[in-house]
Amino acid sequence: MEDIPEVIPYARHSLHDDDMRAVMEVLREDSASQRLTQGFRTSRLEVLIREYTTAEHAVACSSGTAGLHASLFALGVSTNDIVITSGISFCSTANVVRHCGGVPLFADIDEDALGLCPRSVREALEWAKENGKRVKAVIVVSMGGVAHASAELRDLCKAYGCRIVEDAAHTLGGRYADGRAVGCGEYADITVFSLHAIKPITSGEGGVATTNDEELARRMRLFCNHGIERDVRRFKDDVALSAREMAAQKMTYGYQHYQMQVLGLNYRMSELHAALGCSQMRRIDSKRDRRKELAERYDRLLDDILIDDVNPLSSIIKPLQRNYRERSAHHLYVTTIDWHRLAINRKRFMQTLANTGKDGYGICTQVHYIPIYEHPYYREAAKFTERALFEAVKLPRSAEYAKRALSLPLFTDMPLSAVERVVDALKELVDNCLKRDFKL
Numbered sequence: 166m167e168d169i170p171e172v173i174p175y176a177r178h179s180l181h182d183d184d185m186r187a188v189m190e191v192l193r194e195d196s197a198s199q200r201l202t203q204g205f206r207t208s209r210l211e212v213l214i215r216e217y218t219t220a221e222h223a224v225a226c227s228s229g230t231a232g233l234h235a236s237l238f239a240l241g242v243s244t245n246d247i248v249i250t251s252g253i254s255f256c257s258t259a260n261v262v263r264h265c266g267g268v269p270l271f272a273d274i275d276e277d278a279l280g281l282c283p284r285s286v287r288e289a290l291e292w293a294k295e296n297g298k299r300v301k302a303v304i305v306v307s308m309g310g311v312a313h314a315s316a317e318l319r320d321l322c323k324a325y326g327c328r329i330v331e332d333a334a335h336t337l338g339g340r341y342a343d344g345r346a347v348g349c350g351e352y353a354d355i356t357v358f359s360l361h362a363i364k365p366i367t368s369g370e371g372g373v374a375t376t377n378d379e380e381l382a383r384r385m386r387l388f389c390n391h392g393i394e395r396d397v398r399r400f401k402d403d404v405a406l407s408a409r410e411m412a413a414q415k416m417t418y419g420y421q422h423y424q425m426q427v428l429g430l431n432y433r434m435s436e437l438h439a440a441l442g443c444s445q446m447r448r449i450d451s452k453r454d455r456r457k458e459l460a461e462r463y464d465r466l467l468d469d470i471l472i473d474d475v476n477p478l479s480s481i482i483k484p485l486q487r488n489y490r491e492r493s494a495h496h497l498y499v500t501t502i503d504w505h506r507l508a509i510n511r512k513r514f515m516q517t518l519a520n521t522g523k524d525g526y527g528i529c530t531q532v533h534y535i536p537i538y539e540h541p542y543y544r545e546a547a548k549f550t551e552r553a554l555f556e557a558v559k560l561p562r563s564a565e566y567a568k569r570a571l572s573l574p575l576f577t578d579m580p581l582s583a584v585e586r587v588v589d590a591l592k593e594l595v596d597n598c599l600k601r602d603f604k605l
């Protein structure tokens with residue numbers, strides 16, 4: 166019998182003894198070469214991700230957000246550049262644009278896959294062209310574990326002279342439509358993974374960016390390390406020491422000269438985080454396969470349980486992204502619910518599910534996402550952009566999805582019996598709503 170926790174979280178990290186040993190090994194290492202940061206484990210993690218994705222370069226950093234910020238820096242996004250992206254994402258996707266001085270222009274999603282709709286991206290690109298605005302990049306968000314970078318978006322961006330970054334925070338372990346690994350470099354200039362605690366694998370906090378462009382990789386490394394260049398061949402000549410002087414200095418003082426060449430940040434990954442990331446990489450496929458099994462169990466139960474004589478529960482709680490189960494990284498189990506039909510609002514529904522008292526179920530759910538442009542900072546967009554930019558592209562599908570969205574619990578160590586408990590609770594709650602046993 167599997168143990169079902171009293172409260173089922175919507176997501177949770179998965180740690181094994183191996184992971185803990187790997188981190189302890191860094192701390193226990195008793196040698197002069199012991200390093201807590203910038204050591205061989207960070208390099209090893211980069212090699213593992215490179216091999217897994219087949220990309221030519223991988224740059225580890227302190228978070229997915231840092232990776233996104235570094236990618237926009239590497240692509241040269243700066244003041245007033247427009248970056249097209251999806252509002253159905255975590256706010257950091259757009260925040261990094263602002264940190265570069267750029268302006269996000271939101272395009273619409275497609276309603277089942279939840280990725281950027283190429284037609285809407287074209288509309289945004291056309292609008293920018295007609296209004297004399299410079300679009301530097303498009304950030305494609307691979308929502309919920311389903312890869313959305315594609316040949317169509319790549320070719321569209323190429324035609325308009327802008328670059329593609331793929332926010333694959335959810336999607337390490339996923340595949341593109343052609344079966345290649347997400348992050349392989351075929352459909353995006355740079356792909357960024359998050360290794361945050363609840364992501365497909367974790368390093369606690371962390372991120373990795375992959376690319377097939379050596380110069381982009383170099384610029385990302387530079388940015389993530391304060392803008393510091395240590396390669397003497399790249400020194401700006403007026404202040405550079407000769408290679409011979411450098412070597413002499415290093416031998417005499419054990420000190421290596423460096424130059425700060427651009428305004429960077431400390432976005433480095435520590436060895437403790439890298440050790441955990443390396444250890445977790447061993448289970449990347451088995452973790453994903455387990456989440457796929459859980460997602461398919463949800464699909465089946467929602468289809469099999471009827472709310473009346475003919476209609477399945479899935480006609481009310483509609484699972485999205487079902488056509489992508491074979492290639493998704495299964496980070497989220499996203500559904501949409503027609504709250505009007507149930508005559509209950511989402512907050513009340515979520516609260517009732519989460520309550521642990523006698524009327525509750527102890528089941529946590531989440532909304533992915535409140536659209537980025539709905540957050541107060543972006544609502545007050547006039548602060549940093551013309552209103553027209555925010556109203557340039559209509560976002561009906563993003564708006565409709567955001568009203569209805571609800572993600573059900575999904576995490577690697579979730580027992581299959583917990584999926585049953587969630588679906589039973591949903592069925593009971595839906596029955597009560599349909600019988601109008603709830604007062605709003």
Ligand SMILES: Cc1ncc(COP(=O)(O)O)c(C=O)c1O
Nearest residue numbers: 228229230255257334359360361
């Ligand atoms: C879609 C998306 N983009 C970016 C990020 C940022 O990643 P991190 O938390 O590693 O900075 C997240 C993390 O939650 C995310 O979900």
